[in-house]
Amino acid sequence: MKKKLISVLLSTTMIATILGGCGGGSNNNSSSTPADNTSTESNAPAADSNASTGDNAATGDSAAAATDLSSDAGQVINIYSFNTEVRDRINAVYPEITEAGESQSKLKDGRVINWVINPNQDGVYQDKLDEALAGQMSAADDEKVDIFAAELDYITKYTDADIDAAMKLTDLGIDPNTDLADQFDFTKTVASDQNGDMRATSWQACPGVLVYRRDIAKEVFGTDDPAEIGKKTSSWDELKKTAEELKAAGYYTLACYDDTFRLYSNSMAQPWVAATDTVVKVDQQIMDWVNDSMEWYQAGYFDPAVSGQWNSDWYTAMSPDSKVFSFLFPAWGIDTQLVPNWGDGAEGSWAVTNAPAAYNWGGTFVLAATGTDNPAYARDILLCLTANADSLTKISQEYADFTNAKSVMQNAATDAAFASDFLGGQNPYEYFTPGADNIKMAPLSSYDQGCVELIQNSFHDYLKGQVDLDTAKANFETAIKERYPEITEVQWPE
């Protein structure tokens, strides 16, 4: 209570406090930080363009302009997420944190960040988040959700303008045109509601590449040079020829059919379900994936001992004695999948090159919950995590994320400091960054998560020869209607 009183007093007396966006919010460093920020944010737009950011525009540094953090009513900032990545990154880059913890982190002014982490599996995360958001208005101040994370597969559920679960960034005091000018455009599009207002923001973009085994490349093609191999993987037709060569040498091109899924689904022309509609329209791209997968599976280009992703067989396919030549992964996949599963295999055995098609796989977004009692902190954390060049550089270096800042990533592509030992000294950003420029995201719907999961499940049986095509289709229809009771019909392409 006392603390609260003091903070109110502070907020009324120190109206003029102006602080750096990521540089801090505590009341003693107002003069130094904005200057630091200006120097790092080379792409930050000119000062005169940002009158719309509001109260603190006078500073002349848009990204750095911040509201007074002590104006927040709440003492506890609750951050909901589905894994530890958001926590780890905020703990690493947010300067207000004095004591980073796994369940709570302490801030300079005595407030705490509460990390609420529930797994995605079985929908546990969304269940608990939805429950909390539903009770947001009646919840006590320190119980309210302040910031939450969402994955690309279901972000539309939370950015919906009618439901208004997440605040518009402009209402929060973030101007996407200026503050987030350096972000990749496709990440801004998918973070916007149906009216085009951004309600989410991300520190990462997830352009995918093809990661291959250097030793197998040398044995089969006589070279492991990414540029040479890149020619062999530049299109589906080229890759098929390459697959034939690999097969002749006793290797599999990819682990399984799900590995290629994102390359197809990224090129969908229409969303799974159109806005306000109740009909699932399966895109021709998806049927192409089914047909091509069948062809590849029967031709022996996939490892027959792997069925689907995220299971032990798939992980084993990444180990040193596996016969799988390549995987299709964005940056996070290499760091969190390949590296741990490669285990104690020799370093420098992998390399990246271009995938047969540009694609984006995944991405975690952060949103400020409507009704938060800590809007100033929400703004500050969102900006620090997703719009500050220093933070993003640090995240790229420490967590090997492909971060959401064009300038930083362009620098990274030519900066030797980003070379990876795991990739034998190669700088993967050489391939990530051009990949990101070519991404055109398929239109999203709030049903994407279920559609993707269930279409893969249903067609696994078909690919393995357990059911015919019509049964697989029927199984998908049954499953999708169970998952989303409002779905009335499923339409298949001719």
Place this chain on the structure above:
Amino acid sequence: MESKGYNRFRVIFAHVLLIILSFLCLFFFYILIVNATRPHAEIQKGFSILPGGYLVTNFKNMISDGTYPIVSGVINSIIVAGCSAALCTYFSALTAYGLYAYDFKLKKVAFTFIMAILVMPTQVTAMGFLRLITKMNMDDTLFPLIIPSIASPAVFYFMYSYLQSSLPLSLVEAARIDGSREFRTFNQIVLPIMKPAMAVQAIFTFVGSWNNYFVPALVLETKSKMTVPVIIALLRGADYMNRDMGKMYMMIATAILPIIVVYLFLSKYIIAGVALGGVKG
């Protein structure tokens, strides 16, 4: 009479089968424990007969993991399973005694009713149960996991059969003549007689409650209140960021260890108790 040779064949056959079955039963425990001593990458590669050197690392990882608090989980599980076992056995014995030793109008109806609900699946009422405890402000507490165990029809039925076979009503009459009050009679005369049956049901209930996932997963929200199976499920569901199978197996081993100890400790009672109870059907 059967020939000696035939009997010898039977003896050998019986022993072989028993050894195979015991091997299968123990095999899984062994694998669990071996896996708890191996690092993630090795587990991913396959099974191993020999334990690895990662026991301490896995244990440290498990203990220090603030995201999946196993220590508070074990404590919560002990509280829930212990209280459930105590409440369940005591009140089932009480109910069984009430129906066995007294004559009253609704006796037959009550008995029939309990037999009728003997087979009701928990999942059937799960939805309403969650709504109810939310209304009662008991969601995210351990009470809804403990209190309902007072009404356990199956345990009641076992206790009832046991009373039938081992409590002569004359004993109760004698106690009354000595001036014993009804509750005292139950607590001091009937309960000691029922000890073996209560030991059996205590361990069954304890194990059931210890391994229960469905209801705790519905009820519990806060990490610090979660029981072991919920935490294990959380860890299992954790995506690529947290996947550490070594830690996972360590957790499962930790979860199983207490019940194995309790079981080995009580196993004599269990086998003897079931026999004594002579569930006569």
Place this chain on the structure above:
Amino acid sequence: MKQKNKKVNYSKWGYIFILPFFLTFFIFSFIPLVDTIRYSFFQYFRSGLKWIGPNFVGLENYKSLLQSDMLRYAGNTFILWIIGFVPQIVISLLLASWFVDARLKIKGQQFFKVVIYMPNLIMASAFAMLFFALFSLKGPINSILISWGVITETTPIDFMGTALGTRSLVGVMNFLMWFGNTTIMLMAAIMGISPDIFEASEIDGCNSFQRFFRITLPLIRPILAYTLITSIIGGLQMFDVPQILTNGAGSPNRTSYTLIMFLNDHLKSKNYGMAGALSVYLFVVSGILCYITYKITNDDDPDGSKAAARKRKKMERRMK
């Protein structure tokens, strides 16, 4: 006279003793049950963050469930149960009769008795996880088969990719988890048989087969029935094992998809109306099963064995 008064007095205690049980049941089972049934007549689910309903729809939910594959899932549940139950009851009977057979002199009996119950101590989900790892395409079982030359590396056996494989694995797991429990129960029943009867049979020259089928089996029929019914109920509730083994999909082609997995999917999609209706169906089925239990365990025995026993007792008494 005095005696009667006392009896009236005591009946109060009967009510007091059973009160906690019924009170708890009423609050934590009955009210939720009524609530569940009520919602089964409504359209009530969540779409995204919005709630749809509750709108009263009468028996719509019940009808659409009948039109769905519910009966197929009931069939799956039954098949999965029977695959585990048949070996379970056979082995358990065998073991129980061996354990009580003095002539067999099984060494280390105590050890075996303790060990066979142990799989029951492992969480079903942890058990399923282990099986999944064991039988996966690159798992140890396939590796062993490859090293023996039974299969080649390009044609591993996809245990969890075929209906037969998945169902068998579920059956094996259920068998391993429950045969110890059943053995202990049956042993108790066999030990309850008067040794006089066995002695008499020995004198009459019964061999062990005759003794088992003519004496032991008929005499433990009630407990066999009890085991059967409780196992059916357990089978009806089957969830963890197939859920984890098939990642919730009951694949391939939903051949291992059980009723509770079906219910779980409706609960997961927050479809309270449909989940309610499915719960009511399940409740009715288990109600029918419990009626049978009641019939068997409460005097009226369909097979007449108890009636026969009563008659015999009466005759004996008369003869005395």
